[in-house]
Amino acid sequence: MRRAWLIARKDIREVFGRRAVVLRALIPALVLPVVYGAMVGHEIQAAQERPDRAAAALGATLPLFAAIIAVVGALLAIMITADAIAGEKERRTIESLLATPASDLEIFVGKVMAALMPALVSGYLSGGIFFLAARLASGGHALPAVPATLAAARIILFGVPIIAVVLASLGVMVSARCSTAASAQQLSGTVFLPVSGLAIYGSLQITRWSTARLALLMAALVILCALLLRLGARALGREELVARLD
Amino acid sequence: MSAAIEAHGITRIYRGSRKRAEVRAVDRVDLRIEQGEVVALLGPNGAGKTTMVRVLACLLRPTDGAASVCGYGIREQPDTVRAVCGLSTETPGLYEQLTAAQYLTFFARMYLVPEREIAPRVDDQLRSAGLWDRRADRLGTFSKGMRQKINIARALVHRPRVVFLDEPTSGLDVEAARSIREHIQELSQDADTTFLICTHNLSEAERLCGRIAVMNRGRIVATGSPQELKDRVFGGRALRIRLRQALPQHRDLVASLPGVEQAELENSQILARLSAAEEEVNPGIVRALVAAGADIISLSTEGRSLEDLYLRLVHSDSEELEQSP
Numbered sequence: 001m002r003r004a005w006l007i008a009r010k011d012i013r014e015v016f017g018r019r020a021v022v023l024r025a026l027i028p029a030l031v032l033p034v035v036y037g038a039m040v041g042h043e044i045q046a047a048q049e050r051p052d053r054a055a056a057a058l059g060a061t062l063p064l065f066a067a068i069i070a071v072v073g074a075l076l077a078i079m080i081t082a083d084a085i086a087g088e089k090e091r092r093t094i095e096s097l098l099a100t101p102a103s104d105l106e107i108f109v110g111k112v113m114a115a116l117m118p119a120l121v122s123g124y125l126s127g128g129i130f131f132l133a134a135r136l137a138s139g140g141h142a143l144p145a146v147p148a149t150l151a152a153a154r155i156i157l158f159g160v161p162i163i164a165v166v167l168a169s170l171g172v173m174v175s176a177r178c179s180t181a182a183s184a185q186q187l188s189g190t191v192f193l194p195v196s197g198l199a200i201y202g203s204l205q206i207t208r209w210s211t212a213r214l215a216l217l218m219a220a221l222v223i224l225c226a227l228l229l230r231l232g233a234r235a236l237g238r239e240e241l242v243a244r245l246d
Numbered sequence: 247m248s249a250a251i252e253a254h255g256i257t258r259i260y261r262g263s264r265k266r267a268e269v270r271a272v273d274r275v276d277l278r279i280e281q282g283e284v285v286a287l288l289g290p291n292g293a294g295k296t297t298m299v300r301v302l303a304c305l306l307r308p309t310d311g312a313a314s315v316c317g318y319g320i321r322e323q324p325d326t327v328r329a330v331c332g333l334s335t336e337t338p339g340l341y342e343q344l345t346a347a348q349y350l351t352f353f354a355r356m357y358l359v360p361e362r363e364i365a366p367r368v369d370d371q372l373r374s375a376g377l378w379d380r381r382a383d384r385l386g387t388f389s390k391g392m393r394q395k396i397n398i399a400r401a402l403v404h405r406p407r408v409v410f411l412d413e414p415t416s417g418l419d420v421e422a423a424r425s426i427r428e429h430i431q432e433l434s435q436d437a438d439t440t441f442l443i444c445t446h447n448l449s450e451a452e453r454l455c456g457r458i459a460v461m462n463r464g465r466i467v468a469t470g471s472p473q474e475l476k477d478r479v480f481g482g483r484a485l486r487i488r489l490r491q492a493l494p495q496h497r498d499l500v501a502s503l504p505g506v507e508q509a510e511l512e513n514s515q516i517l518a519r520l521s522a523a524e525e526e527v528n529p530g531i532v533r534a535l536v537a538a539g540a541d542i543i544s545l546s547t548e549g550r551s552l553e554d555l556y557l558r559l560v561h562s563d564s565e566e567l568e569q570s571p
Contacts, residue, residue, distance in 0.1 A: 006355050010341065017343030092339025096400060099303055100356040101329040242305045243260060 003102040007110025012117065015080050025076040026122060032072050033126045036065040037133020044138035059148040066152035067203030069130050070159040071196040073123030077164045078188045080115040081171025085241070086184035095245060098238050105233040108172060112229065115168040116161075123160030130156075154214070155203045162221045163199050167192065169228035173235045179244065248317070250408050250440035251279040251302060255311035258297050258464075271297040273464035274311065279457075281407075282437040286451035287444045288556060289461035295444040296336065298461070299410045302442070303333045316407050329357060332406035336413040336444075338397030342386030346377055346396055349385055350403050357404035371399040375429060391422030395429065402433065409433075411443045415450060423450075430454055448552045458552075460559045468559050476555050483524060484548035487516040487531065490541035499538055503530055517548065 016022055043057045088094035097107065134143060143149045170191045171184075178184035202217075209217070256275040262268035272294045279285050287295045300306040302315060304324035312319065318326045341349055350368040359367060372378045375395040380388070385396065394414060401409055414430060415423035427450060434441050434454065445451050451458050452472050459469040468475055477483070489496060492514045501509035505522035520527050524547065535542055 002358075003356055006352060010344070010352050013348075014341055014343045088339075091342070092335070092337045093341055094339070095305065095335045096333065096339070096353070096397075097356075098305055099328060099331070099333040099335075100353065101325045101358075102356060103325065238305060239307055242300060 001106060001109065003100070003106040004110035004113060007097070007102070007107060008113035008117065011080070011084065011111065011114030015083060015114070015118070018083075022076070022079075022118075025079040029073045029075060029122045029126045030129060033069050033130035034133045036069060037130045037135075038137040040065060040130075040134040040143075041137020041139075044134065044141050044143065047144065048141065058144065058146055062143075062148040062152040063155060063203050064200065065130065066127070066155040067159065067200040069126045070123055070155055070163055070203070071199050073126035073160055074119045074164040074167055075192070076122045077115040077119035077168040078171040078192050079185070080118060081111065081168050081175050082178075082184035082188050083175070083181045084111040084115065084172050085175040085236070086178040087175075087181040089241070089245065090180050092245075094241060098242060103233075104236050104238060105229075108233040108236045109229060111172045111175075112165070112168045112232070115171060116164050119164040119168065120161060123164060124156070127156035127160065151203075158218060159199065159203060162218075162225065163195070165225040166195055166221075166228065169225070169232045170195065173232050176236050176241060248281050249278050249314075250281045250283070251277060251313070251315055251442065253277040253302065253311065253313035256298065256301055256308050256313055257310040258294075258301055258306060259309045270464055272301060272308070275461075275464070275466050277313075277459060277466060277469070279440055279442060281440055283457060284434045284441040284443070284455045286455035286458040287442060287461060288446070288448065288451055288458055290446075290560060293461040294464040295461055296412055297464075299333070299412055299442065299444055302327075302408075303331050303410055304328050305333075329404075330407045332401035332404065332409045334394075334398045334401040334409070334411045334414060336416060338393045340385040340388070340393055340396065343384060345382050345384055346372060346388075347381040349396065350399060353400050354403045359404050367403055367405070371403050374432065375399045376425070389422075391418050391425065394418060394422070394426055398426070398429065398433075405439075407438065408440045408442070411441060413444055413446065415445070415447060423447075427454060448556055452552045460556060462560045472552050472555070475559075476552075479555055479558055483520045485518045485520055485524070485528065485531070486546050486548045487518065487535070488543040488545075489514055489516065489535070490543060492516055492540075496535060496538060496540050499534055500531055503527070503534055505530070 040058070040061060043061065047057060085094065088097065131143065135141070171188050174187045174191055175184040178187055254276055256272055257270070258272040260269040260271055275298060287298065289295050297306065301308050302313060302320065304320050304327045307321070312321065314320065315327045316330045318330065320327050344352065347368055350371055351364055354364045354367060372381050375398065377392060377395060377399070380392065385393070388396065398411065398414060401411070411430065415426050418426065430441070430443070431454060433439070443451070443455060457469065457471050458475065460467050470478065487500070492511055494511060497509045497511045497516050500506055500516055500518050505520055505527035506518050507521040508519040510517045518531065528545065532542060532545070
């Protein structure tokens, strides 16, 4: 997998050289947590006078906001993957990459990793900003130790990598099928919406689930991610990509 | 000598779709290239040159037929074939955010060149491509000629045993094309490396390559050295003899000499078709004509250009195909 790592590093360098792509994904990932954090902070402050209200109010908003933030944070993954293969086709760089002895799996994993790493950083950064903004907006009060707070932390901690892997894998598959980065981005939107919808719905259920059930869900998601990687490598297909170059 | 490339009956069909008809891009191609040879693959647009190269470089699977590169089967060991090949693509798409040195280092690593050898190899390639002074510059700032040079350097950085160069001077100005040609000429001195060069440029093929293969409509219609092919197609060399006064008896005299296949009278000139080498025939012709009292003004070889040859091969093949049921 050394070649996958090389491809990932090269792609990250390439993507971050094109600031417009990064800014488009980073701006909502940084602005949204500030807004949501401020709203949660306001509720925490209000709950200081009515402690009984804290659990109910936060129970409704915290997991939802955390899920949205995890999804928006991981959005960078799909923005990068849209460029991953389709962008290389457009810039005619894909042929020299496919001419190397790297396997389809190495190329696919490299592309996914290139999208995953910035998405993880962005997702966790968004989560950090969210909690920080909540604390600042509440006048320095800590988040109350209620199930919703724990659920929000879990969503950020585990949700970000899982959503990022799913989006990155699907994004690379979509990108391999498109001939331009712009069309890949448009098509990725159709993938992003159902995935984010599912992620948000799942997050809302999390507060009701036991730890064992959560562990089971995590295991299922990890298996899904592994399957997506295998499927993606097959879908990538050198043959198809080269045949469609002209 | 061992074959660097050996292909038998290679066929590649692009399957049709609702919008596109099925295309037989390469049709039962047989090709053998010895180690260290520099061979040009000539042909009009759409002849199947690029597809053939992609099949040999294991970017595309052949629909039918078999081929090996350096003894490795393209169906059985595609990864190994890719590892021993270098491919310079027709359109040099480059990673524009990387510097020239970073770009070559990336590809050297992708081919698993030992880490301690990467820096010297990258430096070598940059120097021999004349890009040493631009090694730290981003590729996005490179001119078309420089892009093509770095594209070729990329194909060579892992020291491949077989190099495919697809239209290496396409779209370049005269100076840049010449510089690339000189660069390829230097590289091709290495007897261990085999080059297959796809080109439209006939003079380039004649200058760089010992042998040419002409492709048309997916098939190889002729292979050989330019001279062999000219002899085969135009029936040997022709000698134009300009006399002060050319007479029919002079023509008959020339036609009767050994090594002369045929002689024609054209104005005050005799056009003799030779079946033997010029050095063997010409002195005899001169002696015979002088002895017959003819005043020879000039003697010149009637050159047939590679362009004539190419056009003849491609057109006659196309006509044959059109006439065949």
